[in-house]
Amino acid sequence: MVLVKAGGQRTLVLAEPSRDPAVLLADLSAAEPSVRRAAARDLAPHPEAAMALCDRLEVEASPSVRAVLLTSLIHLQSPTVAMRLASLLRSDDVPLRNAAIEALQEMPDAVAPHLRDLLADEDSDVRIFAVNILGALRHGQAPQWLTDVVRSDPHINVCAAAVDGLAEIGGPETLIDLEALRRRYEGNPFMEFAIDAAMRRIRGH
Amino acid sequence: MAALFATRQKDPSPAMTDEEYAKFCEFFYRKTGIQFQAGKKYFVDRRVADRIEKTCSESFRDYFTMVRFQVTGEELQFLVNAMTVNETYFFREDYQFDALIGGILPEVARSKRRNEPIRIWSIPCSSGEEPYSIAISILERWSQADSWNIEISASDIDSKILHEARTGLFGERSVSRVSAQLRSKYFLPRPDGSFQICDELRESIDFSLVNVVNPLHTHRFRDIDVIFCRNLLIYFDDVGRRETVEMFFDALSPGGFVCLGHSESMSRMSSIFLPRKFGETIVYQKPLSAE
Numbered sequence: 001m002v003l004v005k006a007g008g009q010r011t012l013v014l015a016e017p018s019r020d021p022a023v024l025l026a027d028l029s030a031a032e033p034s035v036r037r038a039a040a041r042d043l044a045p046h047p048e049a050a051m052a053l054c055d056r057l058e059v060e061a062s063p064s065v066r067a068v069l070l071t072s073l074i075h076l077q078s079p080t081v082a083m084r085l086a087s088l089l090r091s092d093d094v095p096l097r098n099a100a101i102e103a104l105q106e107m108p109d110a111v112a113p114h115l116r117d118l119l120a121d122e123d124s125d126v127r128i129f130a131v132n133i134l135g136a137l138r139h140g141q142a143p144q145w146l147t148d149v150v151r152s153d154p155h156i157n158v159c160a161a162a163v164d165g166l167a168e169i170g171g172p173e174t175l176i177d178l179e180a181l182r183r184r185y186e187g188n189p190f191m192e193f194a195i196d197a198a199m200r201r202i203r204g205h
Numbered sequence: 206m207a208a209l210f211a212t213r214q215k216d217p218s219p220a221m222t223d224e225e226y227a228k229f230c231e232f233f234y235r236k237t238g239i240q241f242q243a244g245k246k247y248f249v250d251r252r253v254a255d256r257i258e259k260t261c262s263e264s265f266r267d268y269f270t271m272v273r274f275q276v277t278g279e280e281l282q283f284l285v286n287a288m289t290v291n292e293t294y295f296f297r298e299d300y301q302f303d304a305l306i307g308g309i310l311p312e313v314a315r316s317k318r319r320n321e322p323i324r325i326w327s328i329p330c331s332s333g334e335e336p337y338s339i340a341i342s343i344l345e346r347w348s349q350a351d352s353w354n355i356e357i358s359a360s361d362i363d364s365k366i367l368h369e370a371r372t373g374l375f376g377e378r379s380v381s382r383v384s385a386q387l388r389s390k391y392f393l394p395r396p397d398g399s400f401q402i403c404d405e406l407r408e409s410i411d412f413s414l415v416n417v418v419n420p421l422h423t424h425r426f427r428d429i430d431v432i433f434c435r436n437l438l439i440y441f442d443d444v445g446r447r448e449t450v451e452m453f454f455d456a457l458s459p460g461g462f463v464c465l466g467h468s469e470s471m472s473r474m475s476s477i478f479l480p481r482k483f484g485e486t487i488v489y490q491k492p493l494s495a496e
């Protein structure tokens with residue numbers, strides 16, 4: 001016979017014994033990635049562990065452990081956690097930076113207080129990442145913030161990122177600013193193309 | 206007839222206020238990962254009202270207290286059974302079974318020792334059509350099937366639907382995509398028009414009650430080669446999806462595969478899996494050297 005029955009019955013555990021947070025914190029730097037993943041996951045209900053998770057994230061090399069650290073940090077989200085994650089936008093480690101952007105998109109209320117600062121950062125790359133966050137943020141103000149970028153950011157790549165974001169979440173009220181931006185970059189085929197595409201999308205055809 | 210008319214006409218008053226509804230949804234989400242969209246209030250309310258009545262609770266408040274603090278978790282299980290959407294049928298999204306037979310299993314077999322079983326996990330399995338379809342596809346179509354031991358596990362959070370899966374009785378609609386030849390080989394037609402799956406299949410699948418977002422339920426699943434997780438993540442929010450695929454990472458062997466439903470993609474959930482294309486189907490692979 002080819003099909004063999006797996007392991008047999010095991011009873012279901014209903015009670016949920018929680019592991020000692022002190023042990024979990026120590027496990028965050030265990031040698032085995034699977035132990036670190038389990039620790040990161042089980043610390044999700046412990047707000048007092050948030051900073052330790054952020055510390056670990058900064059040195060963690062395993063992508064799978066990073067992923068779990070970030071999921072737990074989404075659970076524990078707060079403006080402080082968001083600030084720690086925002087500092088990773090300056091990292092040269094591209095996968096880590098992208099993972100931080102994705103996690104920040106999941107915490108609209110926690111990241112909102114920092115967005116003004118990020119959008120005003122002197123490093124245009126940081127501003128681009130802030131715009132990327134906004135493009136997928138479920139926050140009522142996100143379209144307005146993107147419009148502000150289109151109106152006032154001097155850097156073409158930041159504006160281009162904001163145009164992409166507005167194509168996703170912008171309403172008809174943003175068309176006038178997109179038209180103004182198009183005039184600003186008249187003759188630049190890349191910008192004209194991106195803005196036209198966004199406006200078509202917002203108009204719904 | 207008259208009575209039926211009367212109850213139809215009277216719109217039942219809601220069991221929950223908006224505030225209670227929000228609280229209930231939050232609680233249910235924490236327990237199951239399932240998120241009710243805004244338009245689901247009526248659906249949820251009717252089912253909660255039914256449980257309030259069946260448990261003879263005085264009010265929503267009494268009922269909700271009972272659900273939260275009952276040690277056995279029995280009432281929570283009833284609620285879960287009432288709220289889940291169990292829609293499924295044999296050979297649903299069958300291009301994934303093509304990918305399993307034509308691409309995934311041969312690849313798994315190449316890197317496996319003969320004395321080790323190939324392990325497949327169908328989660329959620331609902332009434333069992335998916336794991337049975339997997340078994341039939343392998344037996345019928347995989348040329349190497351005879352050389353391997355294959356273990357199929359199948360799990361769901363809904364205890365009532367699992368009972369149906371173990372029983373293996375299916376209606377015409379559910380088997381509509383099963384050919385006459387396969388019907389006669391693997392099913393026994395019954396006088397009432399239903400179909401009984403053969404005992405050999407029924408007994409070869411390990412069915413178990415599992416809530417995917419509860420690590421205590423999932424930690425025994427290890428060294429799995431292929432996970433089918435179709436039409437579950439659509440009911441979850443982004444965080445629930447992340448948690449689920451991260452759990453799959455622990456459950457899989459290096460190089461193991463995840464097959465999601467056709468409207469589900471892992472791109473927004475996780476970058477720790479590699480997308481792989483078999484024919485027109487994209488499945489997700491845990492990297493061989495992953496950690």
Ligand SMILES: C[S@@+](CC[C@H](N)C(=O)[O-])C[C@H]1O[C@@H](n2cnc3c(N)ncnc32)[C@H](O)[C@@H]1O
Pocket residue numbers: 237238239289290291292293294297328329330331332335360361362363366415416417418434435436437440466
């Ligand atoms: C639509 S069925 C999918 C069945 C099959 N995979 C298919 O695609 O046809 C969805 C199933 O998910 C189960 N489910 C919902 N939440 C779950 C959870 N947290 N853990 C395990 N199963 C869950 C439901 O009980 C239901 O049977």
